[in-house]
Amino acid sequence: MAAPESGDGNNGAARMVTLISSDNTRFEVEAAAASLSQTLQLTILDGGGGGGDGIPLPNVDSATLSKVLEYCIKHAPAAANGGAPNATAVDRAELERFDNEFVNIDQSVLYSLIMAAHNLEIEGLQSLVAKKVADMIKGKSPMEIRRTLGFPDPTPEEQAEMNAHMLEYGWAYE
Amino acid sequence: MANRTPAPFVHVDAATAENARRQGRDPHKLEQSSKFVLCFLDASLPDPPVNANALLSALPGPDTSGDDRISALPFALLRNIVSRLPAKDAVRTAVLSRRWRPVWRCSLLVFTDIHLLPRRHHPTRADTPGLVAAISRVLATHPGPFRSVHLVCGYLDAHRLQLARWVQRLADKGVQELVLVNRPFPLDVPLPAALFDIGTLTRLYLGIWKFPDTSALARGRAVPFPNLRELVLCTIDMESRDLDYLLASSPVLETLGILGSKKGVRLRLTSQHLRCVQISFCQVEGIHVVDCPNLERLFLWGFMDEGACGIRFKIGHAPKLHQLGFLEPGVHMLEIGNTVINPLTNSGIKASPSSMAYGVKILGVHMRFGVHNDARMLHPFLRCFPNVETLHIMSAESTEVTGKVNLKFWEEAGPIKCIQGIKSMSFCEFQGKRSEVSFLKFFFQNAKALKNAVVMVSKGRFTSIGEMISKVESLTPEKWASRGCSLLVCENKAEGGDLWSFRGGLDLFVNDPFVEVKSLFV
Numbered sequence: 228m229a230a231p232e233s234g235d236g237n238n239g240a241a242r243m244v245t246l247i248s249s250d251n252t253r254f255e256v257e258a259a260a261a262s263l264s265q266t267l268q269l270t271i272l273d274g275g276g277g278g279g280d281g282i283p284l285p286n287v288d289s290a291t292l293s294k295v296l297e298y299c300i301k302h303a304p305a306a307a308n309g310g311a312p313n314a315t316a317v318d319r320a321e322l323e324r325f326d327n328e329f330v331n332i333d334q335s336v337l338y339s340l341i342m343a344a345h346n347l348e349i350e351g352l353q354s355l356v357a358k359k360v361a362d363m364i365k366g367k368s369p370m371e372i373r374r375t376l377g378f379p380d381p382t383p384e385e386q387a388e389m390n391a392h393m394l395e396y397g398w399a400y401e
Numbered sequence: 402m403a404n405r406t407p408a409p410f411v412h413v414d415a416a417t418a419e420n421a422r423r424q425g426r427d428p429h430k431l432e433q434s435s436k437f438v439l440c441f442l443d444a445s446l447p448d449p450p451v452n453a454n455a456l457l458s459a460l461p462g463p464d465t466s467g468d469d470r471i472s473a474l475p476f477a478l479l480r481n482i483v484s485r486l487p488a489k490d491a492v493r494t495a496v497l498s499r500r501w502r503p504v505w506r507c508s509l510l511v512f513t514d515i516h517l518l519p520r521r522h523h524p525t526r527a528d529t530p531g532l533v534a535a536i537s538r539v540l541a542t543h544p545g546p547f548r549s550v551h552l553v554c555g556y557l558d559a560h561r562l563q564l565a566r567w568v569q570r571l572a573d574k575g576v577q578e579l580v581l582v583n584r585p586f587p588l589d590v591p592l593p594a595a596l597f598d599i600g601t602l603t604r605l606y607l608g609i610w611k612f613p614d615t616s617a618l619a620r621g622r623a624v625p626f627p628n629l630r631e632l633v634l635c636t637i638d639m640e641s642r643d644l645d646y647l648l649a650s651s652p653v654l655e656t657l658g659i660l661g662s663k664k665g666v667r668l669r670l671t672s673q674h675l676r677c678v679q680i681s682f683c684q685v686e687g688i689h690v691v692d693c694p695n696l697e698r699l700f701l702w703g704f705m706d707e708g709a710c711g712i713r714f715k716i717g718h719a720p721k722l723h724q725l726g727f728l729e730p731g732v733h734m735l736e737i738g739n740t741v742i743n744p745l746t747n748s749g750i751k752a753s754p755s756s757m758a759y760g761v762k763i764l765g766v767h768m769r770f771g772v773h774n775d776a777r778m779l780h781p782f783l784r785c786f787p788n789v790e791t792l793h794i795m796s797a798e799s800t801e802v803t804g805k806v807n808l809k810f811w812e813e814a815g816p817i818k819c820i821q822g823i824k825s826m827s828f829c830e831f832q833g834k835r836s837e838v839s840f841l842k843f844f845f846q847n848a849k850a851l852k853n854a855v856v857m858v859s860k861g862r863f864t865s866i867g868e869m870i871s872k873v874e875s876l877t878p879e880k881w882a883s884r885g886c887s888l889l890v891c892e893n894k895a896e897g898g899d900l901w902s903f904r905g906g907l908d909l910f911v912n913d914p915f916v917e918v919k920s921l922f923v
Contacts, residue, residue: 358457366455377469378498
């Protein structure tokens with residue numbers, strides 16, 4: 228998978244693009260970082276987002292967008308060399324540490340981040356947030372998962388279903 | 402022995418124990434070696450596709466808003482989440498709500514049987530019946546497709562029928578990544594030939610099987626593994642023709658690992674895609690890299706045939722080969738281009754330009770410095786690799802001392818261009834022998850570009866730091882060829898040298914798998 232050539236690679240200063248959140252906040256960011264988003268990459272390759280124009284993102288509010296960009300800026304250098312053998316174990320460990328810290332957030336932020344990663348098609352972030360939710364589920368009983376994810380208390384009907392499932396899939400509850 | 406009850410066997414079964422006794426062998430030794438092999442095998446397998454531990458550990462507290470937003474996510478995202486869960490957790494999500502009920506069945510199956518057992522529990526024969534039932538159930542319940550299946554905990558000899566069903570099911574559901582291990586004993590449980598029906602495989606690890614006789618398979622049909630990129634065979638009982646057939650069946654293979662083989666391994670490699678070949682703990686009969694334009698690394702280590710001589714190691718077209726080792730100058734008959742360097746006849750001393758591997762930057766050699774013939778072959782060997790930047794030497798103990806190998810010996814052999822360009826050198830299993838000291842001295846006097854040198858002392862070789870320091874002083878020359886070179890001396894962590902990491906060798910992210918003291922060369 229060859230990284231797209233940025234036509235102005237010799238210019239010294241990196242190309243910047245402007246992103247506009249749903250609440251009209253403008254974010255100026257390097258094109259390379261924004262291009263981690265498959266959705267944005269296409270627009271940027273078409274020459275969009277430069278100058279005074281900016282790319283509107285009606286589905287992402289400013290708090291979420293700033294969080295998303297924090298991720299993109301950190302991961303852009305590694306993505307630029309395709310995660311190739313140049314990346315040392317040290318670099319990888321540093322990114323892992325960052326990721327771990329990055330998703331140490333409360334659930335409403337996590338939810339917004341999941342939706343943003345999905346809408347903007349940022350592959351690494353999509354898998355990071357999915358992993359986070361999976362980690363919140365691991366090793367718990369259905370009741371504990373319900374509590375963790377903020378489900379209301381089960382109806383008697385749901386409770387009966389749970390019991391039936393436990394009987395049918397005994398091995399999954401051992 | 403009679404009044405001491407030995408620990409019960411985990412791996413050796415009654416028939417194997419009886420058989421060993423009849424042959425005058427101690428079944429306990431067999432148990433011990435099986436333990437070692439399994440330990441190494443487990444460490445060499447890829448990580449389970451999902452982790453049972455929550456690594457992103459700092460969890461937010463329970464959501465008290467009573468408004469469960471995660472469930473409101475699009476279905477595809479819920480699937481993505483569930484496919485990252487161990488099987489038990491994944492199945493349990495089906496009872497969370499109506500919305501979650503179909504999610505597991507609609508996600509790609511990612512499954513490892515390790516998660517069916519308690520954590521940190523070493524699988525025993527007694528676990529197998531329950532395990533087999535649960536595996537059968539998961540494979541039968543999930544409608545597919547299967548992304549990744551790791552079955553590594555079963556003693557499957559008594560469950561051949563289920564095994565055959567699993568392999569068929571894996572073929573029907575198009576599994577992409579498969580790790581399939583049978584725990585010993587016996588060692589020759591036949592692997593179902595239906596394996597060759599899993600055309601979707603991209604990654605395949607097999608451990609401890611008798612490989613199907615491929616001459617009996619229907620030929621002339623489509624290539625069995627058109628997508629297979631990574632293939633690792635651990636302790637597989639197979640004939641050369643089966644290995645040849647397997648390689649011919651995998652036209653886009655990039656990574657090949659062979660770990661432990663009872664029968665001699667003879668490889669003839671022709672591949673447009675192969676990037677990495679690693680052979681460990683095998684009896685090697687010969688390796689011929691015929692035409693591998695993309696081969697980057699070729700590793701052999703853990704030799705099973707100490708003292709064997711004249712193993713042919715032929716490098717044809719491999720322009721990208723930049724990591725090579727461990728070659729044994731006293732044992733390998735190295736053939737590059739039309740030059741043969743043969744330890745038996747001591748021929749081919751002059752390397753011609755056509756017989757040099759210019760691309761090799763990292764080279765490992767396994768040397769018995771005390772053996773005159775080994776030492777004499779090092780020069781012609783190194784001359785074939787004029788652009789080496791990093792040299793790793795594994796020093797082997799030798800009982801026979803044949804002729805003097807001193808500083809004069811090395812000086813008389815003349816300078817080696819390759820040594821002058823080396824920037825990093827590691828010397829493993831240093832025992833302080835005169836032959837080793839004289840080589841290191843010669844090396845330091847000639848290595849003009851040297852920046853880092855590491856000497857790892859054989860574990861327990863020196864009783865005190867003082868003794869080690871005085872030995873090290875004896876190997877540093879008065880005149881270093883390189884200014885500003887650092888020399889670090891440390892002790893090997895394990896007896897006989899630290900174990901090479903099989904996974905590190907296969908991991909193209911690891912820049913130099915030879916380096917044990919990694920941070921030193923970064």
